[in-house]
Amino acid sequence: MQRINKNVVLAILTATSSLFLLFQLYYFKYYISAKTGPAFSKFKGSFTSQESTQWRVVKNFLSLVSSHNVPVYLVDSLVLGLLDKDLEQLRSSPDSAPSKCQYFCNHADVTTFALLDKIWEHKGSIFRSAEKMGFQWQKYEGRDPRLEGMDNLSGTEIPLHYIFKMASHMIHLVVFYERSGNYLWHGPLRLKRNMDRKFSPFRRLQFGRHAGAYNRVELLLVRADGLKVQIPKDPSQFLKEMPHSKFLECRYKEARSFFQLYPDDISLEGIEFRKKAKSLLHMAASTLETLGIPFWLSSGTCLGWYRQCNIIPYSKDVDIGIFIQDYQPDIIAAFQKAGLALKHKFGKVEDSLELSFLGDDVKLDIFFFYEDDDHMWNGGTQAKSGKKYKYLFPKFTLCWTEFVELKVQVPCETLNYVEANYGKNWDVPLKIWDWKSSPSNVQPNGVWPVDEWDNVIQLY
Known part of the structure; x- marks a missing residue:
């Protein structure tokens, strides 16, 4: 029986391993990254520590809404509290590069944004794009109280909340509506019978346990952790309203x-x-x-x-x-x-x-x-x-x-x-x-x- 040359075997094994490694890199680039989205790439030269899942998902979400001209603004109490402490610095040096992730790397499960209903159109294209980026999402509807009255108790279903989920992080998008008393209102988050109750940790959401009322807000564009995001112009005032926002409808x-x-x-x-x-x-x-x-x-x-x-x-x-x-x-x-x-x-x-x-x-x-x-x-x-x-x-x-x-x-x-x-x-x-x-x-x-x-x- 002819003897096998050890060098030939070693060369074959090395070549096979290299080809397998190249295949893995190719698969990750064209399949895995397509599902998780472009925001999972590193933020060039800014953060010394490892990026958090929260930051990457928020970046993906902001890229999604920006590409569809959906003007959202941040209402997350934890992040707003951190931004409020550094507000003067963020205003005076809007383009300064962060040395580390300070605001969107707090390992929270949920980051909360708001949307004023009248300034966007309910287009299905944004949800199709979200799915292509790797987001799962759910919409939560409820009756429109603005149409209810003594002569009409049925109401019309309107979107109240959206939840976008990617990896282990969720974006909670709260829809605000203008009411006749010159204020903004959001409805409660209620699950329908056929909805997945394990989709999100609903009890930990900042908005949704009950309806809420807020004063109108002016918005301010800031750059935080390398991300451009709109926030209430006076975050401290918005944060003061949150614990006392519970709203009761007329019966x-x-x-x-x-x-x-x-x-x-x-x-x-x-x-x-x-x-x-x-x-x-x-x-x-x-x-x-x-x-x-x-x-x-x-x-x-x-x-x-x-x-x-x-x-x-x-x-x-x-x-x-x-x-x-x-x-x-x-x-x-x-x-x-x-x-x-x-x-x-x-x-x-x-x-x-x-x-x-x-x-x-x-x-x-x-x-x-x-x-x-x-x-x-x-x-x-x-x-x-x-x-x-x-x-x-x-x-x-x-x-x-x-x-x-x-x-x-x-x-x-x-x-x-x-x-x-x-x-x-x-x-x-x-x-x-x-x-x-x-x-x-x-x-x-x-x-x-x-x-x-x-x-x-x-x-x-």
Whole structure:
């Protein structure tokens, strides 16, 4: 048997190994890289440490939306917080090359962007391109609340959220819509029955557990980690809004049922009162916004929103609440400057403060709320006797809603709030009302000393 030359065998093995290595390189370049996308290439000479999956996926996503003229902006709280700290530097040196990945390499599972619905077209081409780049994606729809009302409860399905997934990272794209109260709204993320519940860690998403409302934002283009990205011009303000953005829709279905039992007041007097009350509420909101004082719908005005999605025509006033820690001494002067006359001032900042203004024959009552260990309360004063009253409420937080074309706050725990004030029969109209005895949560709170009356009981 002929002997095999060892050198020939070694040469064959070397050549075979080289060919296999070349095949692997070719396969990776033309197949694997096509699926993962061009953003998985290194950022030339900038980062000393290894690039993170997050940075590569974000770069891919920004390349995708840029090529389809889809103007997204960053709303991710973690990244925005980091950018906010370096905002002046990013503005002054926009083209400086980063020495390391500072913002998009924090090993997060999700990076969140936003999109204003009216400035893009729902073209399927972007999703086909996303799939070619290696993205998996899902769309989440919900009813359009802007089309709902007393006469239309069905709504129309609109896109609310998109999630793009590549490798181990996800891009959450939140769709914002303009509402008539001059603000931006996003809907909740709800899974349909046939949707893949394992597609994304939904519980860890910053947006989507509930609907949210935000002020309009101006955008700023910055370069971060070598990526051009739009962010809110004032990131700190946007970040302040996030924890308090929860939004509650008016309950049109329940309101329609209410009016079937108790027909609405469509008299000229009722219509005129609602018109004046709406104008007064808008004026109050504008005045308090100028002062930077948050407020919410209280008492009968809150009941009207929750029960019938409108102002109660026989209430004869507008009621709002303010936490006492937000009180400012110049609040009276601000309302007077807006054209409202001070009707009375009861109590003092330390105890049971209450203000009442009059504008166009409609009264605006401002109740200041105090917090104790297990409840909140506002006070009342009877002018002729000096008797004090206290109205107890379970502790509550504040949510946004839209009421008479105004973005305004209400207690998130609205039912508890309304029941405390009006009892279990809050859904039955009661036109005869005594503020000293009718509320379910009223209790005596002593009497003002006579020598304090000039300060705590002021009538105008």
